[in-house]
Amino acid sequence: MTIIKLAFRNLIGAGLKTWLRVAVLSIAFVTIIAMQGLYEGMSLRAERAGTHRRGQPSWRASRACARVDVGASHPLRGAP
Numbered sequence: 001m002t003i004i005k006l007a008f009r010n011l012i013g014a015g016l017k018t019w020l021r022v023a024v025l026s027i028a029f030v031t032i033i034a035m036q037g038l039y040e041g042m043s044l045r046a047e048r049a050g051t052h053r054r055g056q057p058s059w060r061a062s063r064a065c066a067r068v069d070v071g072a073s074h075p076l077r078g079a080p
Contacts, residue, residue, distance in 0.1 A: 011018050
């Protein structure tokens with residue numbers, strides 16, 4: 001008997017155990033992929049908000065704050 005036939009007979013003979021293992025592994029893989037996506041999404045959102053993973057302000061946020069003129073009047077309020 002060839003190895004392929006023997007493997008197929010073992011899969012068919014195991015029946016429910018095989019399908020339970022397939023289901024558990026599928027759920028585990030989907031969960032791992034979903035968690036990686038969630039982590040990456042949270043990381044990107046935090047970076048856009050102005051912080052990196054280690055809590056340091058991003059270079060974009062620090063440069064934007066440096067460009068703000070504190071003495072300038074608000075354009076909607078008019079001159080001070």
